[in-house]
Amino acid sequence: MKIAITQGDTNGIGLELVLKAFSNPEMFELCTPILYANEKTLQQHRKTLGMPGVQYRLVNSPEHAEPGCLNLVPVTVQGVEISVNFGKAEETAGRMALAAIEAAINDAAAGKVTAIVNGPINLPSMPQGEFPYASLTDYLTARIAGDGVTMLCSPHMKIAMATDHLPMKDVAENLTQELIENRIRQVYHAIERDFLCSAPRLAILGLNPHAGALGLLGNEETEIFTPVIKNIAEKENIRVFGPYAADGFFGDAMYRHFDCTLAMYHDQGVIPFRALDMSQGVNYTAGLDIVCTAPAHGTTFDNAGKGIADETSFLQAIFTAIDIARHRACYDKAHATPLPHHAIQHEKNAGERKRFSAEAQ
Numbered sequence: 001m002k003i004a005i006t007q008g009d010t011n012g013i014g015l016e017l018v019l020k021a022f023s024n025p026e027m028f029e030l031c032t033p034i035l036y037a038n039e040k041t042l043q044q045h046r047k048t049l050g051m052p053g054v055q056y057r058l059v060n061s062p063e064h065a066e067p068g069c070l071n072l073v074p075v076t077v078q079g080v081e082i083s084v085n086f087g088k089a090e091e092t093a094g095r096m097a098l099a100a101i102e103a104a105i106n107d108a109a110a111g112k113v114t115a116i117v118n119g120p121i122n123l124p125s126m127p128q129g130e131f132p133y134a135s136l137t138d139y140l141t142a143r144i145a146g147d148g149v150t151m152l153c154s155p156h157m158k159i160a161m162a163t164d165h166l167p168m169k170d171v172a173e174n175l176t177q178e179l180i181e182n183r184i185r186q187v188y189h190a191i192e193r194d195f196l197c198s199a200p201r202l203a204i205l206g207l208n209p210h211a212g213a214l215g216l217l218g219n220e221e222t223e224i225f226t227p228v229i230k231n232i233a234e235k236e237n238i239r240v241f242g243p244y245a246a247d248g249f250f251g252d253a254m255y256r257h258f259d260c261t262l263a264m265y266h267d268q269g270v271i272p273f274r275a276l277d278m279s280q281g282v283n284y285t286a287g288l289d290i291v292c293t294a295p296a297h298g299t300t301f302d303n304a305g306k307g308i309a310d311e312t313s314f315l316q317a318i319f320t321a322i323d324i325a326r327h328r329a330c331y332d333k334a335h336a337t338p339l340p341h342h343a344i345q346h347e348k349n350a351g352e353r354k355r356f357s358a359e360a361q
Contacts, residue, residue, distance in 0.1 A: 007037035008119020010093035012299025086305030094125030115291035134165035204242030
């Protein structure tokens with residue numbers, strides 16, 4: 001399986017994570033990694049981190065990638081002078097990160113790679129003229145077929161976002177019944193197909209303190225969430241429950257009883273996820289035709305260039321991308337040729353049932 005890996009922000013820890021991950025030869029037994037990065041930048045990271053032993057092979061396209069080694073598709077940006085300034089937020093670093101992601105998406109769309117693992121980016125460094133998005137999920141949704149939703153995954157929990165990078169003052173007005181319904185369907189089908197869970201159980205968190213306290217602290221729960229949950233559970237047979245007060249839900253570890261939890265806004269989901277399971281966390285953009293994952297942390301500028309970055313989350317992002325790609329293949333194969341419906345006898349007779357005497361039988 002060919003996995004595209006993008007370098008992330010030039011001045012962050014993305015390339016350090018790559019070098020550490022593929023210094024372990026066992027990783028090449030899982031996939032053929034194809035790194036989209038600037039070669040000069042990669043060499044500077046290797047030198048600074050004292051990791052010259054991590055070798056790579058230059059290729060022009062994933063089609064020429066060889067198993068058993070790190071393959072590098074060189075990325076350049078015309079007119080951009082390459083330099084690495086660890087820990088600095090610079091637009092040149094963001095432009096290089098964006099160019100790497102663009103190249104990986106183009107190759108994935110052409111079927112040259114199976115999945116994409118993105119290195120951490122720094123939103124303020126991204127070129128605003130080319131990246132007018134509030135998050136990487138928004139950008140991927142604009143570039144890839146499908147409707148993306150941010151899902152944080154770990155071995156112990158999954159948390160999806162109804163809204164993601166929105167100012168708090170705009171959250172409530174965006175939480176419409178239509179949005180909540182769409183998010184529930186997206187998450188439900190993602191858990192079914194991407195994680196091979198045949199009957200997912202979903203939990204919905206409330207927006208307000210104590211889930212609105214029966215209208216005393218807000219009406220979104222009673223007027224929006226509860227009707228949606230009841231309607232979609234009855235009409236579409238989706239096993240969805242809530243809305244739950246977020247503090248008690250995580251305080252009592254109720255997330256353990258569900259296959260995924262839908263949070264209403266960014267911090268409501270991200271804070272408990274990082275507090276409970278940060279080291280193995282993965283940021284997965286569910287709902288897209290191309291599998292896209294990333295580590296659940298950012299560029300970590302404070303640690304950039306020091307050789308102390310923890311690659312665990314990045315490794316989990318690779319493992320998760322591989323697993324999801326395999327699960328999708330299995331799911332699609334199983335559902336490609338469903339058995340035809342055979343009407344039972346009383347249906348063929350327009351509902352009329354023939355009755356026989358005991359003697360005739």
